[in-house]
Amino acid sequence: MNPNQILWEKGDFTQIARTMRESxxxxxxxxxxxxxxxxxxxxxxxxxxxxxxARRGAIVLGVDIARNLVEAGNKxxxxxxxxxxxxxxxxxxxxxxxxxxxxDLVVSIxxxxxxxxPFEVAREMVxxxxxxxxxxxxxxxxxxxxxxxxxxxxxxxxxxxxxxxxVSPMLWGIESHVIxxxxxxGIARSAISFKKDTFTFNAPYAPAEFVRVFKTYYGPxxxxxxxxxxxxxxxxxxxxxxxxxxxxxxxxxPTTTTVDASFLRVTVQC
Numbered sequence: 483m484n485p486n487q488i489l490w491e492k493g494d495f496t497q498i499a500r501t502m503r504e505s506x507x508x509x510x511x512x513x514x515x516x517x518x519x520x521x522x523x524x525x526x527x528x529x530x531x532x533x534x535x536a537r538r539g540a541i542v543l544g545v546d547i548a549r550n551l552v553e554a555g556n557k558x559x560x561x562x563x564x565x566x567x568x569x570x571x572x573x574x575x576x577x578x579x580x581x582x583x584x585x586d587l588v589v590s591i592x593x594x595x596x597x598x599x600p601f602e603v604a605r606e607m608v609x610x611x612x613x614x615x616x617x618x619x620x621x622x623x624x625x626x627x628x629x630x631x632x633x634x635x636x637x638x639x640x641x642x643x644x645x646x647x648x649v650s651p652m653l654w655g656i657e658s659h660v661i662x663x664x665x666x667x668g669i670a671r672s673a674i675s676f677k678k679d680t681f682t683f684n685a686p687y688a689p690a691e692f693v694r695v696f697k698t699y700y701g702p703x704x705x706x707x708x709x710x711x712x713x714x715x716x717x718x719x720x721x722x723x724x725x726x727x728x729x730x731x732x733x734x735x736p737t738t739t740t741v742d743a744s745f746l747r748v749t750v751q752c
Contacts (some may be wrong), residue, residue: 484547484573485549485578485598486573486596486597486598487547487548487573489596489701489702489705490546490547490548490549490551490596491535491548491549491551492698492701492704492705493698493700493701493704494550494699494744495527495528495549495551495699495701496527496528496554496699497689497695497699498636498683498695498696498700499527499528499530499699500580500701501683501684501685501692501739502530502683503530503613503682503685503718504682504684505529505681505682505683506531506534507534508590509531509620509679509681510531510534510535510538511534511538512595513535513587513589513618515538515539515540515587516539516540516622517539518539518540519535519539519540519541519579519586519587520540520541520543520584520585520586520587520612521535521536521540521541521543521544521585521586521587521589521630522542522543522545522580522584522588522589522610522726523535523542523543523544523586523589523590523591523593523596523608524545524572524574524577524588524589524590524592524593524594525546525547525560525574525590525591525592525593525595525596526544526545526546526550526551526555526569527543527546527551527552527555527593528555528558529544529555529558529559529567529569530591531589531591531697532544532555532567532569532589533555533558533559533564533567535589536566536567537564538563540564540566540587541566541567542567542568542722543567543568543569543570543580543585544567544568544570545569545570545571545572545574545577545580546569546571546572546593547571547573547574547597547745549571550626551569552569552570553569555569556569573597573738574590574593574594574597574603574606574607574667574669575597575598575599575602575603575606576602576606576611577606577609579640581610582609582610583609583610583611583612583613584610585610585611585612585615586611586612586615586616587611587615587616587617588607588611588615588616588617588618589617589618589619589686590607590612590617590618590619590620591618591619591620592620592621592622592630592681592745594607594619594654594656594731595621595622595652596601596651597621597653598648598649599649600649600653600654600659600663601663601666601667603663604663604664604666604667605667605707606669607720607750608664608667608668608669608750608752609667610713611752612752613752614749614751614752615752616749616750616752617748617749617750617752618747618748618749618750619654619660619714619746619747619750620681620745620746620748621636621654621655621660621745621746621748621749622634622651622654622655622658622743622745622746623652623655623678623744623745623746624650624652624653624655624656625728626655626743628680628730628741628742628743628744629683629726629727629730629741629742629743630693630743630745631655631691631744632726632730633696633700633702633703633723633726633741634652634702635707636719636722636723636726637702637703637705637706637719638702638706639704640706640707640709640710640713640719641702641705641709642709654748655745655746656745656746657676657746660674660748661674662749664750669750669752673750673751673752674748674749674750674751675748675749676746676747676748676749677743677746677747677749677750678701678744678745678746678747679744679746679747680742680743680745681742681743681744681745682740682741682742682743683739683740683741683742683743684738684739684740685725685738685739685740686737686738687737687738687739688736688737688738688739689724689728689731689739690724691739692727692739692741693720693723693724693727697720697723700745703723706719707719727739727741730742
């Protein structure tokens with residue numbers, strides 16, 4: 483199996499995605515969705531941005547490498563009766579099953595950034611976008627002090643070094659790397675713009691429970707705890723993550739968690 487597929491099927495990202503719904507809706511509201519717009523949501527999970535786009539009138543295809551998330555997305559579509567949104571399995575590095583210039587808008591919010599071979603990812607996103615269309619990415623920023631970048635930083639400190647040739651997904655959060663990848667795919671520098679934005683996680687439980695959810699369901703954190711257990715450092719990792727979540731929690735209600743996470747929003751005009 484594809485190692486990336488193994489990682490994202492290992493847990494159940496829907497448990498995290500439930501805390502991201504409100505921000506997903508707000509973000510999509512800024513995408514200028516019009517009736518009948520053809521949208522590809524790449525690395526879509528269970529539909530955090532795909533379903534809001536469909537509700538606004540778009541015809542949406544969600545593609546994700548994790549089969550459990552594709553199944554969960556299709557269940558949400560059925561439950562909500564959203565007939566213009568479908569989900570299917572696919573790899574962001576090779577979208578050969580999708581025709582050239584098929585989509586008006588390609589969206590990937592914290593999705594395609596985790597695929598290996600970033601130049602192939604950029605090439606494929608450009609290939610399936612119509613001339614005059616747009617690509618919008620949301621990418622976590624390396625070294626950022628807010629939640630997700632810090633979770634990934636802490637987790638990586640407990641896991642074995644990556645294999646030779648590994649390219650960090652966090653490089654998608656650096657403007658120069660984004661420019662290089664899209665220029666290689668034929669996009670002019672002047673057609674690429676950036677904005678630092680914020681995504682808010684709202685969980686109906688305390689920070690310590692939120693840490694448990696990440697520990698139980700989020701692939702990178704699951705790997706970190708498995709490695710920490712082998713090295714006798716489980717308590718140390720737990721303490722670090724609980725301190726992070728508690729320090730960044732903005733909720734005044736001790737039974738809920740509200741945490742902001744900064745990201746780089748990339749817009750490409752094709």
